[in-house]
Amino acid sequence: MEILQIVGIGLIAAVLSITLKQEKPEMALFIGIAAGALILLLLIGEIRDIVVFIQRISVQANVDFMYLSTIFKVIGIAYIAEFGSQICKDAGENAIASKIELGGKLIILVLTIPILTALMEVITDILP
Amino acid sequence: MNMDIIFRIAGIGILISVLNHVLNKAGREEIAMLVTLAGVVVVLVMVIEMITRLFDDVRNMFQLY
Numbered sequence: 001m002e003i004l005q006i007v008g009i010g011l012i013a014a015v016l017s018i019t020l021k022q023e024k025p026e027m028a029l030f031i032g033i034a035a036g037a038l039i040l041l042l043l044i045g046e047i048r049d050i051v052v053f054i055q056r057i058s059v060q061a062n063v064d065f066m067y068l069s070t071i072f073k074v075i076g077i078a079y080i081a082e083f084g085s086q087i088c089k090d091a092g093e094n095a096i097a098s099k100i101e102l103g104g105k106l107i108i109l110v111l112t113i114p115i116l117t118a119l120m121e122v123i124t125d126i127l128p
Numbered sequence: 129m130n131m132d133i134i135f136r137i138a139g140i141g142i143l144i145s146v147l148n149h150v151l152n153k154a155g156r157e158e159i160a161m162l163v164t165l166a167g168v169v170v171v172l173v174m175v176i177e178m179i180t181r182l183f184d185d186v187r188n189m190f191q192l193y
Contacts, residue, residue, distance in 0.1 A: 076190025
């Protein structure tokens with residue numbers, strides 16, 4: 001049961017983090033980072049299953065591989081950017097958190113430019 | 129690498145804060161400061177190792193290069 005593990009890690013990390021927050025706030029932050037990384041590492045296995053499933057379906061449906069790999073890259077960037085920005089928010093650095101989010105959004109936008117140009121080409125083909 | 133990393137970080141945190149109190153009471157503020165710094169660096173190395181693993185896993189899975 002993965003969910004029991006995740007909830008247990010979260011609760012224990014929360015208790016330890018609150019215990020240390022009075023004396024050493026930076027250690028509380030480190031516990032938050034470690035717990036977040038641990039939970040995300042536990043979830044990686046599930047995400048791998050989903051990725052394999054989507055790849056199999058897309059092969060059956062004859063979807064262009066370029067679109068699929070772009071989608072996976074976008075998901076990965078969002079995963080990491082969310083992790084970083086949540087930790088910065090946790091540490092009280094809202095400005096840095098919003099910059100990380102901005103960076104993630106911009107990089108995702110740059111990654112999706114080929115799909116956007118393909119869409120534009122389709123539209124200009126349809127239009128007389 | 130499992131739950132024990134969180135317990136290790138918390139243990140180092142508690143140890144450092146106790147040492148900090150003792151050294152402050154003994155009038156050694158500068159050594160207390162150094163102890164705090166050392167603890168932060170040790171924990172930082174542990175956490176960075178973990179984050180590197182997470183980033184490598186995510187990069188391999190989503191083909192991010």
